[in-house]
Amino acid sequence: MNSYEQNLIFKIAWAYFMENKTQQEISEMYNISRAKIMKFLSEAKELKIIQFKISSDASNFISLEQKLKTKYSLKDVFITPSNTNNLNDTIAKSAAMFIQENLCEKDFLNIGFGDTVSKIISNISFDDTPSTSLISLTGGVNYYLSSLETFNRKKPNLHILPCPFSVSSEELAKQLYKEASISEILKMSQFAKMTVIGIGAISKYDTIVKDQKLTPNEIIFLKNKGVVADILGYFIDSNGNEVEDSFSKKIISTHFNDLKNLKNVIAVAGGEHKYEAIKAALNTNIIDILFTDENTAIYLAKD
Template sequence: MPKDFIDMDDHELMVRISWYYYKEGLTQSQIAKKFNTNRMKVMKILEKALNKNVVEIKIKDPYVNLLSIEKELISKYGLEDAVVVPVHSNDKKDISRQLGLAASQYIQRIAKNGDVLGIGWGQAVSNTIRNLSLDHIDNFYIVSLSGGMLPLISDASFFSKYSSYFKILPAPLLVSNEKVAEDIYNEPEVRSIKNLWDLANHLIVGIGSMSSDATILKRGYLKDLHFASLKQKGAVGDILGQYFDEDGNIIDFETNERIISFDITKLKEKQNVIAVAGGENKTSAIRASIRAGYVKTLIVDENTAKALLSE
């Protein structure tokens, strides 16, 4: 039987109670009974033991490291928030699926009644939509931030379930010439969607790389010749089909005049732009987009996050 409170100094008391609680696994009520006191006093002593560094708690789990990486990303790049996804394989499709799942969970956590959610172009965003559920909110809108979205989301059960909430821009991502783009922007339905762009308080975008497996290439919107020319001009990646250099400056290119998309320079004015992007081939593009102020929250895989922190 341990000594009573009155027979021990504060330090000895903290050590003994901490030992019983953390090493022996006794409950606070059991400890209180041993020391002939109450649970509230035991709880306060345990709290004091932590504050005085008598007890040091270490969490041994791989996810703790991810939390540390998230904190470093936020600090280094001035982000509002970051989510780092553990890597289970190097398969790009698997990474994209994992990112989409994490992004959908993040959006479900922050979404509120009356929100206007803008969704961008790309495979990672498509995977986000596939996993998203917004049953807990109502009176919301989901608006596409570019043309060419329907093929990327129409096979998702989310789209059929919430189709009445969707406002899809009725156009491809790129059209044949500037005049066609101008005519599309003048359509009443498109003007209505552009008005919703101004109201969107959460924008979900993907970040494209300059690799041969870029979604914009696979979907046939850009030819290899265009891609090579963009690389020569210093492009490191794109958001919504708009290419930028390592400083985030928009590349002057002929497709800019015929793209049907939200102007990414206006992303800087938005409160919460969530980028869902991964794969180490996107490191330069992600870094540039953050530094340019296009991105406020980053959802990224572990390896890419480490690459972003290594420079």
């Protein structure tokens, strides 16, 4: 390789990696073909003119993700920074990007309920995935899908349980489960490519509490029984075991044990107030993929 060619490789590598110029722009700058630019960039790597290093922050994230994958037998973990103005929004957007990249035409996507799930759905564009279907895992999700109406864009097919999340009695709940309009949608969930759920923490931040589905006295009672989290309205203790309660008998919801039979269950949650709840949810062995923030990941990785 002559000195001119080597110098040209330096210039092309600098323009591409340091100045963020496109291959087309470099082609016009030096009047050479894009094919030759690609060849020179490849040679720059071989000659170690360009050497890639992973930043310490990225390295920390990758190390944390690997620890959590091993500890909780997860397929994958995605960690976002904790120092953000709106942690919930940041985690939701990250999950939405992952889901959108993995959605294909005519796929089914199961959805739970809550603000985080709503934010995820609002950040997914269904324009490139015709006939995508959203399948609700619980009743009472229409409120959380209102964001789909605020954008002038293609909407997915909606298969929503035509009932409230909770009803007045256990007997009524049992009767509703027998209705074809409900049982058929619950059966459809078995064919979903991905399932998105939130994790409740039985605190003032939890959707069930904010929506006043639980009274303050009921919250105290549940905590005294060892409840630290809920998944789709079912309560669990710190070991991930279900804690039976009268409330759970009056809801229309896919039981969290049935989630074990679904593909790619994605949990999206973060923040200090949810540390124990997320750990408990991971102990159920239901979750396949976790989206959370760095501080939460550090807590979860502790022995």
